Amino acid sequence: MVDFLLTPRQEELRSIAKKFAIEVMIPSAEKADREPDPAKSFDWNVVREGSRLGLRTLTIPKEFGGEGANVETAAMIGEQLAYGDLGMAVAFDQTWKILTAVCRVANDAQRKRWLPLIVEDDTCLMGICSTEPTAGSENILPYQEPGKGMQMRAEKKGDVWVLNGTKRYISNGGLAKYYMVRTRNDPDGPLRTSLTSFMVSADAPGFEVTEVWDKLGQRCVQNGTLQFTNVEVPDSDRVGEVGNAAQIGTEFLLGYGSNIQAGATVLGVAQRAYDLSVQYAFEREQAGGPIINHQIQRTRLARMAMQITAARAYIMQSAWSAGRPDQDPMHASLCKVFASEVAVHVCQQALELWAAAGYMRKNPLEKLIRDAQSFLHSDGTNDVLALKAGNYLMKPDPSDLVYSKRAAEAAAGR
Ligand SMILES: Cc1cc2nc3c(=O)[nH]c(=O)nc-3n(C[C@H](O)[C@H](O)[C@H](O)COP(=O)(O)OP(=O)(O)OC[C@H]3O[C@@H](n4cnc5c(N)ncnc54)[C@H](O)[C@@H]3O)c2cc1C
Known part of the structure; x- marks a missing residue:
């Protein structure tokens, strides 16, 4: 049974977020939205202040210093922040989503290594990289034609993976300190079994933001094109198993x-x-x-x-x-x-x-x-x-209670 009654903590977080949205985000967004250069519009003070209120690390488990919020709480707080500004809300919201994925998919050693770094840094945002110039919806469906869909490559050389490719329109692109990047470990297979995810730091050699997009809306957050040229990632920064990033992607959505x-x-x-x-x-x-x-x-x-x-x-x-x-x-x-x-x-x-x-x-x-x-x-x-x-629709079973024999006969012209 669905229960929409809020806990006292959810009530408290909601009013903190609403006050922050109205008093801090709206005045900042009015100015940032008018900035003609998309690479200059982002207001880091909003992230710093939101982080001090605990909003940036909402979905990190309490044992690591976050709020331990579930999807329900994150959705509720996301709406409140977007009341102030959608782009700024996306900067926080992307970070929560990726952290939820990291907390569930990363191994213990990775959580212990990454989460304290993220919690301690008030300006640490995250991005997720899937879309490429030649593959957008193909990655979402996902399209299963062998070798089709995203092309960014990850090749294993000893204990290191070498990443090459381009990701486009990435939210928090150029702002994030860490990106969860989906790549092809197998260039010829279907997406379902050929993708592997990595955590890539924005200061990795070979990583470059080549464009910050000038957008119609959401102008208070950046969307970037990210170029990866021989970026070396240790196997210990692989998120999940080799070949299972498509499953993680489905779970992510x-x-x-x-x-x-x-x-x-x-x-x-x-x-x-x-x-x-x-x-x-x-x-x-x-x-x-x-x-x-x-x-x-x-x-x-x-x-x-x-x-x-x-x-x-x-x-x-x-x-x-x-x-x-x-x-x-x-x-x-x-x-x-x-x-x-x-x-x-x-x-x-x-x-x-x-x-x-x-x-x-x-x-x-x-x-x-x-x-x-x-x-x-x-x-x-x-x-x-x-x-x-x-695509989830199933053919009705004639033995099902709701199956109508009259409708079946009518459809057959009887
Ligand atoms: C503000 C913003 C933020 C974004 N942030 C991120 C991010 O953080 N990370 C990331 O990886 N990506 C991000 N994206 C990219 C986004 O996920 C893609 O734009 C989206 O998946 C669609 O891809 P596309 O734009 O290449 O369109 P295309 O896939 O080229 O689609 C073009 C048109 O064809 C239609 N179409 C495509 N395939 C089919 C089909 N099989 N049947 C019928 N119609 C079809 C589409 O509906 C659309 O109308 C962002 C985009 C925007 C606008």
């Missing part, structure tokens, strides 16, 4: 809650657009009074509230079931599809309500509209995630 957390963050954008719209509806006067008095605007706001609440319930239900043996893999991805589409729709409705004032760049709304678009594609395009979810 489902059990470790990557899609769920992505959906939660974009909802923070929708909630802010809604709050701004309620405020405006009570303050803006047209045709004899505040526009909230016009039924069409009241029902518009009610529908926005309905959609946000439904998306949040879907996200929290999926977060609650993350990693459980009976987790439904369809919904672990579809909740992100739904939440991101709701966020775009809610922002569009907010713009209708604000009209010309919302279209002006002085208005916080125009940034929310740009930010909301990002999660239609980030963490897997919605089309591809829906396609993946659809």
Whole structure:
């Protein structure tokens, strides 16, 4: 049975995150969003202050000095941070997701080596590298044609792996101190059995950030192209087994809650657009009074509230079931599809309500509209995630209680 009652600690963390989002992130983001050079927009003070509040290390187990938060708590806090700014929330959220994966997949020696370094450094962010110039959705599906999909190579030479290749659009690219990098140990096999993950430090010789992308939205975080040229990684920095990175990747999207957390963050954008719209509806006067008095605007706001609440319930239900043996893999991805589409729709409705004032760049709304678009594609395009979810559909068994013989006969034209 799903239980949405928050623990006292979850309540406390949520109000810490909301206060931080409103008092620290919003003022910083207003300025950073306007910075024309994407390599200069990131505000490290936000990370330092968030880290001091315990927000950066949310998913690290308590024994290593973190909060020990599960996917549910991370999703809830992600939404609060994204209320302040989606890009900055992504900087934290990516770090939590990767740390969840590291904590579950890394061996004891790796956890003891990496986690204290990450906890102690207030500016330590993480990135995950999958997408390449010639392989985006192919890695998400994953496409199983032998030799297709990501091409970045890892070749073993003695105790060292040599990495060569290019990763593109990586969140926290150029900011992160450690990257979890997915590579091909077998150039000719299908992705399912040919990938291996490594933890690569940003100061490794041969590692270079060759581009920081200028983006439509999420302008307060960096997305980089990362070049790996003969980067040597010791076998002791391999994460998981040789050839099992595709399985880790699937777990990353489902059990470790990557899609769920992505959906939660974009909802923070929708909630802010809604709050701004309620405020405006009570303050803006047209045709004899505040526009909230016009039924069409009241029902518009009610529908926005309905959609946000439904998306949040879907996200929290999926977060609650993350990693459980009976987790439904369809919904672990579809909740992100739904939440991101709701966020775009809610922002569009907010713009209708604000009209010309919302279209002006002085208005916080125009940034929310740009930010909301990002999660239609980030963490897997919605089309591809829906396609993946659809692949879980099973042919109904005629002995099943819900199987309809009448429908079968009708379908057969009888
Ligand atoms: C803001 C942002 C942050 C990101 N952060 C990261 C990150 O941290 N790490 C990382 O590795 N990547 C990251 N990405 C990359 C992201 O995961 C990819 O953009 C995404 O997987 C899609 O790949 P693509 O852009 O190459 O599109 P393509 O795969 O080229 O897709 C192009 C179009 O074809 C469609 N399509 C593709 N395959 C099929 C199919 N089989 N059937 C039907 N339609 C199909 C897609 O839905 C899309 O409409 C980020 C992207 C963005 C925008």
